[in-house]
Amino acid sequence: MNFxxxxxxxxxxxxxxxxPHWFPHPVRFIGxxxxxLEKLFYRFKCKKFFGGLMAVLVIGIxxxxxxxxxKVSVGLEIFFLYTTLATKSLGGEGLKIYRVLKSGDxxxxxxxxxxxxxxxxxxxxxxxxxxxxLETIAENSVDGVIAPMFYGFLGxxxxxxxxxxxxxxxxxxxxxxxxxxxxxxxNEKYIDFGMVSARIDxxxxxxxxRIAGMFIIPMASFFLGNTFSKPVHIFYRDRLNHSSxxxxxxxxxxxxxxxxxxxxxxxxxxxxxxxxTIGDKIKxxxxxxxxxxxxxxxxxxxxxxxxxxxxxxxxxxELIGFTWR
Numbered sequence: 623m624n625f626x627x628x629x630x631x632x633x634x635x636x637x638x639x640x641x642p643h644w645f646p647h648p649v650r651f652i653g654x655x656x657x658x659l660e661k662l663f664y665r666f667k668c669k670k671f672f673g674g675l676m677a678v679l680v681i682g683i684x685x686x687x688x689x690x691x692x693k694v695s696v697g698l699e700i701f702f703l704y705t706t707l708a709t710k711s712l713g714g715e716g717l718k719i720y721r722v723l724k725s726g727d728x729x730x731x732x733x734x735x736x737x738x739x740x741x742x743x744x745x746x747x748x749x750x751x752x753x754x755x756l757e758t759i760a761e762n763s764v765d766g767v768i769a770p771m772f773y774g775f776l777g778x779x780x781x782x783x784x785x786x787x788x789x790x791x792x793x794x795x796x797x798x799x800x801x802x803x804x805x806x807x808x809n810e811k812y813i814d815f816g817m818v819s820a821r822i823d824x825x826x827x828x829x830x831x832r833i834a835g836m837f838i839i840p841m842a843s844f845f846l847g848n849t850f851s852k853p854v855h856i857f858y859r860d861r862l863n864h865s866s867x868x869x870x871x872x873x874x875x876x877x878x879x880x881x882x883x884x885x886x887x888x889x890x891x892x893x894x895x896x897x898x899t900i901g902d903k904i905k906x907x908x909x910x911x912x913x914x915x916x917x918x919x920x921x922x923x924x925x926x927x928x929x930x931x932x933x934x935x936x937x938x939x940e941l942i943g944f945t946w947r
Contacts, residue, residue, distance in 0.1 A: 631831025632703035640710030655909035674818035684797035685790040708766030720912040742889040760876035769830035775930040835871030842921035843879035853878030863898035
């Protein structure tokens with residue numbers, strides 16, 4: 623069984639199973655490891671150093687364990703590769719908010735969106751909830767789908783003792799992403815301790831975010847009956863209109879595909895900020911835009927699978943191999 627077939631099965635499993643709440647997802651164990659090491663290292667004064675040490679240990683331990691899991695059997699490799707993807711999970715969260723908004727229960731919609739964003743949700747109206755949902759789907763289409771897929775295929779080109787590094791690379795990326803989501807904040811507690819984790823996350827998303835915004839999302843938009851040129855134009859024009867070095871790339875492509883404008887007035891912890899705008903305000907946000915973003919995200923995941931698969935087959939099954947005696 624070649625890797626394209628292996629990853630294809632993992633992708634289908636994600637589309638079918640998603641991330642059930644009862645399932646002990648590997649990311650939860652990565653989170654527990656981060657919590658454990660944070661308690662151990664946070665007490666020391668040199669927080670940048672020990673925060674960096676924590677990040678290296680979490681990523682290294684995750685990659686090493688993943689290597690030995692992949693070494694056991696192809697079945698385990700497929701299963702754990704499936705857990706690195708979040709296509710159905712991300713889409714499901716968006717559709718949940720869509721259904722609540724369609725039912726007219728604005729308070730419940732505010733509650734649901736509060737689990738996905740760090741901004742204030744109490745005073746949100748329907749338009750702001752839709753905008754926040756779309757921005758979340760756009761940003762996480764890279765973090766939860768395209769980036770782990772990119773690293774899975776990249777790792778598949780490298781073997782150590784005949785074992786593909788696809789799973790260690792993909793799970794290693796999930797460790798990077800989890801570190802950033804837990805300690806990569808610019809607040810008083812984590813500004814130093816989480817600095818290395820945040821920088822590593824920026825580095826690991828550098829290539830996937832740009833591939834997604836420049837090609838994958840526009841191509842997905844084209845297949846859905848939209849133009850290819852509009853999201854590409856917005857991508858090049860607005861991709862840097864974001865505080866994150868990477869998030870603006872998929873958001874710009876999504877905004878161009880959907881004909882909406884992200885950014886603007888946003889409240890965080892009781893204080894309003896005017897975020898730079900991304901996209902052209904061709905129309906106001908509508909609840910149906912969530913379903914359109916859902917379809918775009920799914921199609922983007924499929925385009926990414928085909929694109930990375932073609933590149934993988936063109937390069938060959940193994941680009942680099944290491945064997946130590």
